[in-house]
Amino acid sequence: MKNSFSAIVSSLPASYADLRFEENRKVRIAYEGKELTQVATTLTSGGHVRAYADGGKAIASFSDPERAAAIAQATCTSASLVGTRREKKLRVAPAPVITEDFLINPPRDPRKVSLKEKLDLATHYNDLILKNPHVITTQTVYDEFTSRRVFVNSEGTIVEYDLVNVGVFGMIVTKKGDVVQRVRFAFGGNTNFAPLLDREDDLQKQIEKACELLDAEPAKAGIFPVVLDPSESGVFIHEAFGHLSEADGLQNNPSFRAKLQLGQPLGNPILNVADDATLPDHPGSYEIDDEGVRGMRTPLITEGVLSGRMHSRETAAEFDEPLSGNMRAVDVQFTPIVRMSNILIEAGDATFDDMVSSIDNGYYLVGAKGGQTSGDQFTFGAQWGYRIVDGKLANMVRDINMSGELFSTLQAISMIGDDVTFGERGGCGKGGGGPMQLNRMSGKGSPHIKIDAVTIGGI
């Protein structure tokens, strides 16, 4: 199959073409409360072709491999149509030709674990949550995604590689009177089945938080100094800064492109941020991207100064910047887009106590609850938090969303902790100008950080 696909892309009337064919297997076991709602196995396959011709670009997804050659030809025709309408021609940056396989053999391979063991594990954790009398329902999910992919391009790259991601995650829903609260949990999030086991103590801590929240007060609206825990600050740097470091979002946005020139000071010299696909055992760790470029470490902010960004071969050519290996597609129905691997704020030298004691009236916010960004504007939630009063943690608060503007908020990061921690469950939603791609293989790491002012939405 590799060779036949390679022959197809090599014969196309294109300046560059590639084809990715994949066979995916998903296992999903889901509980909602006491009810086992899903024990499902998904087998999908299909191809995706990209062509650059006459300075234009076109892409196509297809289900039937017998149609690959015809669809690739049609894609070239569409690419030429685009090219005839463009003065500024699209092209791809040079990249090494790779003829190597990158197959994954994790210490405990989820592909070799029986369906029964996976079901028993999900049942065990779900039962543990349901024992608590405040719990009214649960969402407990065993989620496994494995993909065997072949990538070929017209330059001679022929690669076969695996993606594996397995995790148990879910939601604990508690109720007291009219107050309903939700707390998330997640175990695993990488290639190995073993970290999913023996996590009862971690789960119990989350259950207790979901119960404590029932007596917490809603957060107050206003502008406050905050300390973010590593989960929250990981989401902050992902949402607020990371997406603006993805070059495809800047490619056709002149105002942000001007603001984000390499060498631009963005924050205090204590701030260092990188994207790193080579870190082992995190959700966004991989050897090769979906454009046939090796995953790597890319410094993004160095001592407060913008020092790099994430690229496709197309954007690297346009920006005249180095390749970064960040082109990734969720599955065959999608084209690769530029997205983070594992983004992290690197360790500073402050302690958690230093940060809390420096605040008279603010919040300590804990637990990522998702976020959203649009250009330099960001919003994200916290699962729970605590007031900080006169330098000490005070009462617990709930229902917290915060927002801000990237550039002023980066400047407002005044303290960075020494305790880098990565979240176990990856996740990122991005459209990139096309349909939304929800990518589970996107890691986030950070220490605690202090931000001098963010807007909190509350009562």
Next chain:
Amino acid sequence: MHPIIESAKGAADQAELYWNREHSIDVRYENYRLQQVTENDVSETSLRVIKDGKIGTAYAVFPDQPGYLENAVAGAQYGDPVQYSFAGPAEIPQLNNHDAKAAAMTSADLVDVCETLKEKIGKHLPDVALGIGASSTDRHLIVQTSRGADAVERTTSFGYYVGAPFQGAGIGIYRWRSGTAAQAVDESLVDEFVEWYSWGERTSTPSTGRLPVLLTPQATFLLMMPLLAGVTGDAVWKKTSPLTDRQGEQILSKALTIVDDPLQSGHVDARAFDDEGVPCARRVVVENGVLKDFLFDLRFGAAMGVPSSGHGFKRTMFGSGNETATNPWFCCPTIEPGEASWRDLVGDMKEGLLITGGMGFHSGNFPQGQFAVQAVGFHVVNGEIVGRLDKTMISGNIYQDGMNVGAVSRETAPAGGFLSLGDAPYVLLDSLQVAGK
């Protein structure tokens, strides 16, 4: 019937096949330049079986994929007992939402649509980073069951959009038109886009406190999504909905009537049957503020002793598609228009907000009606729009703030792109918590 249904009869007690095939073309411009053409030709299918009273599910590309039936049957050995049967034969409404012209559109046709928009908007706003897109889809959906359901629907869609961030900002204005038939470019879209874009040249931050807020149709999701999450049969059955046991009660202002109408001719989200093969039907959810009905699929209908309302969809708040488990969800919800003019409502504000969107909705406690979002829209002072909102959050609870609706406009517009909301009017909330200056 597809042969897999016949095969399944020997391996399971009941079977249900969902098979969706789509051919789509999408053309995208960025910063006035044609960026990419996408053409997809894909198939996706799911198979549910009930064996010994337990349910199993499998997903595949084509129904004849080896091992497909076996995977579904294997899942059934672990599944929980089910209290319902798959759909039986039924009369399916005919919507006539397939247009031969839309089905035959080529990438060159769609480029022409975008070029028209480029030319018209370029005369007014040549210096903005304008994004333009146009797309067409030809879709063929089949749901068949071993009990005799045989629902087939062929639909097309055609749509186009324009959008641009405000100069130097990450947010901007986005407008679109869509339908099931090919259509000429709507000139009013251009005028509307140019006018609204001009309001955002400057920024303005409102006072902190309680202010009147006018939700544009695009922003009514702040009301609709918490409400719709609360009226699904699963939330009611699990008692996680604040609307449990409140049927017949006044839950929102009398000014609000909310209907899910899947049978709208020409609407891209219209459906003749749901993803379980049950015929769709119009359903009044809230009438003059009174909670009338919930939405049910086969499973949660059976759990609560009522029939499916034809709302079993592979869709949730944050995802949709073949591999999304079927659950109760809305199809094409709309807010009934009122009598006010939205421009008059803006003109009457001493200080208020005209909201076009909200960022971060999904990270709030929306199932309980709460929201706290970064406000996207415009600041109104003495009846005039003084600039786009900056450093502003709005927060509230629809079951409290939704009681104080001052007016609903007679004008309506498409309310929600990826959220699949139907048309909606402007809705004035008399007082909402604002975090600004």
